Amino acid sequence: MGVRVPPGAGVPPHTHGREDEAFYVLSGELVIEFEGDSAPHRVAPGGFFFGARGRRRAIRNVGDKPARVLVLCAPSCGLDQMFAEFDAATAAGMPEMGKLVAIAAKYGVTIEAPAA
Template sequence: MRGRINGLPWLKTIQARGAARRCVVVPPPPMSAVGRCRCRRARHRAASPHCCCESCRSLPPAPRQICRQGLSPGERPEPRRRSTMDAKATAAEAFVREPAAGSTLNVLGITHIYKATGAETGGSFSLWESVVPPGAGVPPHIHAREDEGFYVLSGELVIEFEGQSAPHRVAPGGFFFGARGRRHAIRNVGDKPARVLVFCAPSCGLDQMFAELDAATAAGTPEMAKVVAITAKYGVTIEAPADPPH
């Protein structure tokens, strides 16, 4: 006779001396006992993986244990290779820059006072203060490698950027984010110099580009064709001059 309790067969074979074998249904053990039994059998088979007793044969095949790194027990992970980004991140050291300190560049009439260069931050970012004279500015251009942030400290800037039909005036305390791949232009239309804190991330060569423009400016205002050629080497595309924003 066969019986099934909770979906599981619980059979017991009885054979007396000289009698035929017969199966009877016996009550199942408590679930706690079943759990302890299965755990005990699993531990037994783990200790004796080649055991072929009836208890072990009734257990399902033991799954291959894999750790989070995809390794089997006993395998050791390979040493982690340091990437170029790791090397750059560990190359930077903490530093303090005094108010009057920092290298200065003349970039087409705009003064750059560096507070942090890409070489000092391991390529993470560059930070400088721009002093923009009245009437000066940056023509429409697009960055392919970095994003820029502009925080106006004093004065007022007029900013044109892609996606907006009209220029925006940014007063002290205002901020503009120039995303890579998006055209933008900046001009000081006031009668006083504007001071702007400019953040560039990551630092992909703008420091070197500005240094080349500084050298080109030393001999006088360079032709636009030369400026376009210099900036193109660093992933910056200058568009044809347009009427300045008002």
């Protein structure tokens, strides 16, 4: 699936329990933090990174333009449905984090809600 990440936006720390993810950056620049790595990774256009299931990660667009990313999931485990639910939940603005955490949990993804 293709994903657009606005400048300064990203995905909070989260862990997939059912699938591995692979990311190919088409445009923009991302910073990815992986559990167990000593430093974040900067990934520019043409770069690839792999997020194994069970390994926490966070992603942020550090550029001034939207990043375009091709995301591959194996097996899929319904992540396309999770993203559709996220889109519906955020259509009228950002809902409380608990709602997004609950949606993700249905699909085996644990989101670490930011500290208040």
